[in-house]
Amino acid sequence: MVWEKLKAELIIPGLQADSSDDIFEALGGELVKQGYCKESYVQALKNREAEFPTGINTGEKGVAIPHTDVSHVNKKGIAIATIKKPVSFMEMGTDDEYVNVQVVFMLAVDEKGHLELLQAILGILQDQELLNQLIEAKNAEEIIEIIKNKECM
Secondary structure, three states: HHHHHHHHEEEEEEEOOOOHHHHHHHHHHHHHHHOOOOOOOOOOOOOOHHHHOOEEEEEOOOEOOOOOOOHHHOEEEEEEEEEEEEEEEOOOOOOOOOOEEEEEEEEEEEOHHHHHHHHHHHHHOHHHHHHHHHHHHHOHHHHHHHHHHOOOO
């Protein structure tokens, strides 16, 4: 279950950001500060995003699931941000389509189990009502509770 892996200190509700780089600095910076990732993590996110975009068009609300190579990770973790006003991300699998993203799940993953984690997160993020609830959530605990309720249905 995704919700069991979430930590309130890695969740930023209502992040003010003007670009994906702002999100990488804030959310990736938190993963570094909390010891989940190495100092190289934030730059690695930016480099990887330029080559392999992570924006996902789920309908009304776009999401992104940025992550890097395991060499930048100390231990597994998931950081989440909801974005006050949508930020444009290149859509995954394209080089000319953009997605307006308001929910970001940033992953610090190792080689084992990251595909299963991605699938579980994608299953959660396909629900537009849930995305709206996440965006409207006032604090980290509320975000965790929304995801827990979705997974335990």
